[in-house]
Amino acid sequence: MTTNQIWYLRKRPVGKLADGDLELVTEEMAPLGPDMIRVRTIYLSLDPTNRIWMSDMDGYLPPVPIDNPMRGGGIGIVEESNFDDVPVGTLINTGLSTWAMYNDIPGGMASVLPSIPGVPLTAYMGPLGATGMTAYFGLMDIGKPKEGDTLVVSAAAGAVGSMVGQIGKIHGCHVVGIAGSDDKCKWLTEEAGFDAAINYKTEDVGAALDKRCPNGIDINFESVGGEIMDVVIARLNDFSRMPLCGLISTYNDTDGSPGPTNFANLLMRRTTLRGFIILDYFDRFPEGAQAMAGWLMEGRIKFETDVVQGIENAPASLERLFTGANLGKLAVQFGPEPD
């Protein structure tokens, strides 16, 4: 018998996630069914979208029903297999499974990780995972970076933003990141190769953008929303592009969120804004993964991982995304990597 631990959603959070919204339950698992694999979670990926799934917001996936296991995924390893093609020891992207120590998955649905020498396992949640693909397709498909364009990236030190800026640099953009601490800003300019970084907690973002983007802004890769987005929209150039990846500043709002007061500038500047969800690009993942893997192996993409230990810390760790505590990809480690 396998004993499982599963985080259940008990209440829809109001504002910030609170104690009791989720509950960690210990259960005995039924025997593994035919053609199924049992996957032990090594890392649970924490992403802003998790907060949307907890709410009753009409998002791109239905809300997690109350008293169901919380939806999520990360990286796991097969510990038991009734499916010959995916043997014990195989590393798996657990995708849209649950916040549990073990998930039973149909073997035919398993997303087996490729093995790239020298690449750490966490890269498959970062540059080679959903966040890397989000950065790649949002920037390339909607942002359409050209040599000499000015690219502004919000949440720049996050898992997506840090990739966006580096892909922009590879394409010859002038890249300015907005982040929430001096340490992050330092990492962006000194490690990730951004041309400039603005600490929105200590700087006047509008004045800083005027200084750092003397030619205006051609691409705003937007993940945050709120007042800072408004300040960026005011500085867009004619025919600018705005991939709309997220609005994390609003996900904890309880009374609705005001829209951008500079909305009319999208008209005057003839901006193309497009919302996107990485699942829309699922068919094109091989293209994105190949590009990112190449840049990673060439050393042109740096990434950081912020790993919290212990399944019991999963809900509390999600808050790090909203306070801006994390640098790079946030994950919770449930158990050891294989040797």
Place this chain on the structure above:
Amino acid sequence: MTTNQIWYLRKRPVGKLADGDLELVTEEMAPLGPDMIRVRTIYLSLDPTNRIWMSDMDGYLPPVPIDNPMRGGGIGIVEESNFDDVPVGTLINTGLSTWAMYNDIPGGMASVLPSIPGVPLTAYMGPLGATGMTAYFGLMDIGKPKEGDTLVVSAAAGAVGSMVGQIGKIHGCHVVGIAGSDDKCKWLTEEAGFDAAINYKTEDVGAALDKRCPNGIDINFESVGGEIMDVVIARLNDFSRMPLCGLISTYNDTDGSPGPTNFANLLMRRTTLRGFIILDYFDRFPEGAQAMAGWLMEGRIKFETDVVQGIENAPASLERLFTGANLGKLAVQFGPEPD
């Protein structure tokens, strides 16, 4: 000597246009210069963008400087010519000239109207003019109508909106217009062939949209902004398109305008929003004009013109656009058409 009458911009309007913001001045004209033509205005086209040009808003063209003639154009006829290729009697689109009885224009810059049998002169401000081209390119290029799509058009009885809906019908869309009177709604459904029309002054627009758009909204051709735009955004389908043509409800605002509170739905629904200005499509006008002229001659496009008489009534007539008084293309007739 020719005596001219010219509307000068004297003050930037605060809110609604007021007496004294513009002044009608009578002036003697200098003799016509070499290679110039003197064009008498028959019709002045009034468009929402005129109000933007009066303000100090950072629009797509610079504001009209104070104490300069007001920018505008329409249809005129050559009354004197120093340019052999454009003789007296030629009909001209006066484009970006001024609110004046006479404009002297370099003959080489003149936009000569084609002559299409059976088409009234006013059509060159409507389906065959800038408003028709705005409708055509905004819908075709950004809206990308497909058979069976649901298209919602705000300011539907206006010069642009009425064309958008009819082009949408030609492409097999289910077309719902939003307008400001029962008479307009009746014209939209009975004359212009819209599937439904909603009177926003007497109906609950959200409830009416739910009823009239049972399959959601694929295209929102937006010219108005404000609360109604928000109600439409809330009902967009996945992968919807939103050509952003104007935000007329905000142009008289003095304290800034709130942004759409349903902005996040552009993300969740993966909407493509693009601001556009018809000048961006100038190179492609022949394509648009050919399509519109064909439909017009086949009787598939109906249009109305709301003509006010007298140059002295030009500023006061502009207000008709903002109160929704006009059905179809608003123009002021300064003088007679040729026989």
